[in-house]
Amino acid sequence: MKVSAGLNKTAAHSILIALYAFSTLSVHAAENDMIWRYAMHPGDNLIHFSRAHLINPNDWIKLQRLNHIKDPYRIPIGFILQVPLTLVKQVPASAQAVQVSGQVFLQLGAQAPNPSTLVPLRLGQALGPGATLITKDNSKVTLQFADGTLTSLASNAKLVLDTMSLYSGGAMVDTKLRLQQGQAETVANPKHIKGNAMQIITPSAVAAVRGTKFRVDADDTHTLQATLAGQVSLQAADNEVIVNAGFGSQAEKGKPPMPPTMLLSAVDTTSLNSQFTHLPVVFDMPDQAAAVSWQGKVATDVTINQLTAEFTSAKPQLVFEDIPDGHYYLSVHARDAYGIAGYESVHAFTLNAQPFAPALVSPSAGERTGDARPMFKWKTVANAQAYQLDIAKDVDFKHIIEQRRIENTEYQAVQSLPPATYYWRVASIEMQADGRDDQGPFDQVAQFSVRPIPSKPDLHQFWIDVADNRVNIHTLPPADGLSYQFNLDNDANQQKDVWVKRGVETDYQFLLKEYGKQTLYIRHADSDGVVSAATVYEFYAYPE
Structure with missing residues (x-):
């Protein structure tokens, strides 16, 4: 068949x-395939050919018979002479x-x-x-x-x-x-x-x-x-x-x-990243019909001869964990359900990940601080002699408000930051032999906000009484944008938060669940749920 x-x-x-x-x-x-096909040139004849190419020159007779040649001295130019390899030198x-x-x-x-x-x-x-x-x-x-x-x-x-x-x-x-x-x-x-x-x-x-x-x-x-x-x-x-x-x-x-x-077509690499600033280097393969696995090779030359790393994956993602900084070429094939590799694609990319950027400690991502001069802290990176700190008003760092070269792993802002949202990042710096700085890439970016933490309430604004097992709290309205939060502990029974109420803006009352010494914690809370330190009010409740 x-x-x-x-x-x-x-x-x-x-x-x-x-x-x-x-x-x-x-x-x-x-x-x-065991026959040599030789095209006769001007001046060639069977006798001269046999002397030049055959093990036994007298085997011209075998060639004459095999090729049906009448005159061994007169053979047309271009005639294809079939010569068994067993006869050839x-x-x-x-x-x-x-x-x-x-x-x-x-x-x-x-x-x-x-x-x-x-x-x-x-x-x-x-x-x-x-x-x-x-x-x-x-x-x-x-x-x-x-x-x-x-x-x-x-x-x-x-x-x-x-x-x-x-x-x-x-x-x-x-x-x-x-x-x-x-x-x-x-x-x-x-x-x-x-x-x-x-x-x-x-x-x-x-x-x-x-x-x-x-x-x-x-x-x-x-x-x-x-x-x-x-x-x-x-x-x-x-x-x-x-x-x-x-x-x-x-x-x-x-x-x-x-x-x-x-064969599967070449992988479309137009959407693949070409600039990397941290490890691992990850390529997400585009959707491709009939592709069930992918094979990638990283090389320093476009001919994919000088290999640095190889990776095969059953999911559409190629991950290269540890390769040095440099300019590379990715060779990738998609394979079908039979395992047959399709056509090759080659994609150029650059890695600039070293020295590695440090891990950011504080302010942490999403943190809100009431300190207008926050302390910035990050992890130590081996072989880093200094660090580059950037503080900006935008995530793209087009509006940098402070930029410092720092030789330790913490820094307190020199100027007070007005209430707003900010972004910060840190890169590591290694000193080169010629004294120049080799600054690595920025990696993490952390967002934080500076907003004053509400002050704790003034106890003189409250009048609290207990009657018929009911606690009555009388208060002046809180400042704009604030509300009260109440937490009650029963100290006699060592119970915490036996009663909690948030979002209070006017007088309030509640029933006691236990007798004995009670501690009421009163806090201001803003619209983001950030609470102040507590004002403490202690009282005793007895059965009547």
Whole structure:
């Protein structure tokens, strides 16, 4: 059975992946992948060609028979000569590490005293057949092969360079790699040289590619494949699907591959924040149909080679807890329900969080103070030699009324603040080697208000008597905007607030619940519910 998506299958841009019944998911090149197709040039003939390119020059006779050539000395210019690779001269090729980021190691071979010994891979280092590469967290390496093919190995991966061969002095290249774990993305045969062959073998797959760009995620039981350019032939359990650019598929061991599904589009990053002043750095992903998880990588370069952090999330939010200040690029892919990653988006952002801003102590957020010269306090920040304090009338700090550089963690306002709402913030300052201040960002902003606290009532304005178990309170009206609050304690029984009344503005009376010594607390309260200190009136009540 064959299912196709997109363009028709072409031999020059194809991957063939086959799943066998036992333990491997395999990709095989077509039979003609073992044939070198050589276009005859002016002055070429079969005899000269065989002397230059074949292991045994006398095998020109085999080429004559295979290509149905009548005269070995007269062959038309441009004639495509089909040459079996088994006849062509070959020498071992090498790969070169053209990009190394993070912890990338070369594992020494079995002939070493300790086969598990790891040595750091150097940029530009040449690697021959049998070399084994291992990447750790937040690491990446890109290898370039003889035909210009580029393979990038992601974090926590292991790759073995199995065989690499140059045929006839480099006229054709054959490369075989073993990806034992992790992810690899390949741009194969970018010059589209006919006859070049490449295989990437995983514990569950073998990908034979020519002139295409693709991504493969594999484990022991599943292969996820996304075609970014060219075409992929994915085979499993005697079934095949053709996966063209813009589509992906999944092959599970022992089951036919699923029909191709369209890759998710690139995440729309236009709404993502590009300036951060505190940690963690959080990106809220926009709604995207069919996306069920997101994978993000942070790098210092736009090509996402110099990795700093990675994060994968099942909810639409990427969180990076601890990265240093700097300019970065976020690479993000959305994944569908099969786990197939869609197209990449890259978003630039800047982090300026250090030195970290201190935690604000007082006035706390929303606090009201009656002190027109409030005391400002904040927490100590390690390595901070000073702090920048701003006090403003607006939350945007466009109208700053006081600004101070302070070398401790508290400050009392010099001038009295008129009754109003205010905002304050503090940034940390570190001294640089040249004596300059390195001021970090402001983080918290706390709002507070300065409003006089009501004065406590004058007891001479009250006349209180007790009769028939009833307390009668006679008073003058409170000042505008104020009311009275009464709290009664029964001291004899050690009972608090046995009677409470708020919002009283005129004479009032209430029944006693207990006898003995009573303490009445009288307070002023304003419209915000802020109360004054209490005026205390004590009396005794006895049964009549």
